[in-house]
Ligand SMILES: NC(=O)C1=CN([C@@H]2O[C@H](COP(=O)(O)OP(=O)(O)OC[C@H]3O[C@@H](n4cnc5c(N)ncnc54)[C@H](O)[C@@H]3O)[C@@H](O)[C@H]2O)C=CC1
């Protein structure tokens with residue numbers, strides 16, 4: 138049994154070596170020829186698994202992607218060819234929520250507003266959006282949600298404390314829009330350019346638009362036009378059209394521009410590996426000998442002690458940045474894409490990404506009793522204890 142695993146899948150040798158011979162290749166270098174004698178393929182989001190890639194893959198019986206998104210996989214083709222498929226739903230959802238909160242806290246500081254006075258609209262209330270809504274609500278931040286497929290299928294009207302509304306209502310009513318939809322090209326709920334030219338033109342001045350779903354869900358040219366023209370809205374972009382060769386002008390116009398790393402926590406990546414390892418074991422009828430705990434080292438920063446005298450949002454920013462500083466990711470994309478060219482620089486940042494821990498890995502000790510601070514920090518996802 139030969140298993141080809143993307144070189145950016147962490148802990149792959151530990152997980153897969155008992156199941157067969159493990160071959161590693163960078164995701165963008167996995168070709169049809171490389172799959173000739175491969176029985177199982179394990180990828181991340183950058184390998185397009187389609188008819189061209191599988192042209193010579195006569196032995197292939199399993200494809201797994203250690204990611205939430207599956208838009209890079211032709212699932213119909215796999216089904217037709219009898220090739221089993223697994224993805225990793227929810228694996229890095231907490232990390233994306235951490236990224237969103239870190240970005241919003243950074244914007245609030247730069248632009249002189251507070252999170253508490255904003256209303257956040259979440260588009261796509263699945264594993265990521267649903268967690269975001271729950272954390273925002275627990276932090277006391279007003280939010281609305283838009284998820285027509287869920288409303289239709291489940292007849293839901295609320296998620297946590299947030300009400301479900303249609304997209305137009307959400308856009309009109311919210312100061313911050315967070316996009317967490319999958320890329321779906323066809324059907325009644327297609328998301329390609331879900332935020333299209335008209336919606337972007339109609340955004341109220343001052344709106345913050347954050348996209349950590351897929352780049353193609355937003356019309357990048359229209360967004361670039363609005364940012365370069367009126368310049369009266371703010372964009373936070375982690376995902377882009379045409380990755381890794383993204384639009385340099387849009388990168389410069391975005392207040393926070395990062396190279397598709399919102400989900401790149403150590404926990405998120407390793408959960409993804411482990412979910413695909415489990416799926417392959419199940420497919421082969423073998424027991425799982427490696428546990429997720431085996432893949433998660435203790436975090437280097439475990440405790441932060443806060444004394445009295447900090448404003449709540451200042452304390453929040455301190456904790457967020459102790460774990461992950463989104464400004465570093467922004468700076469590294471700028472630096473590397475200018476040094477190496479866009480596509481190479483974009484990929485280089487991702488390949489050398491210093492894996493970060495999730496907020497839940499940090500214990501925040503409050504030395505002085507402060508119920509509202511405890512609620513804010515616990516709501517944001519930290520483990521809060523009293524000193
Ligand atoms: N930037 C990053 O690093 C990451 C990006 N992602 C992206 O985020 C996407 C969402 O992730 P999850 O929440 O885990 O997926 P999910 O499948 O759990 O949730 C997606 C939600 O979007 C909703 N949706 C679908 N079409 C919609 C539409 N037209 N309007 C509004 N809502 C719609 C679905 O009903 C569902 O509830 C993934 O598909 C992936 O593309 C995921 C992880 C990391």
Ligand SMILES: O=C(O)C(=O)[C@H](O)COP(=O)(O)O
Pocket residue numbers: 145181182183203204205206207229397399400401
């Ligand atoms: O899980 C997803 O979907 C993502 O977008 C990943 O977090 C990003 O995965 P890679 O870019 O590392 O393939």
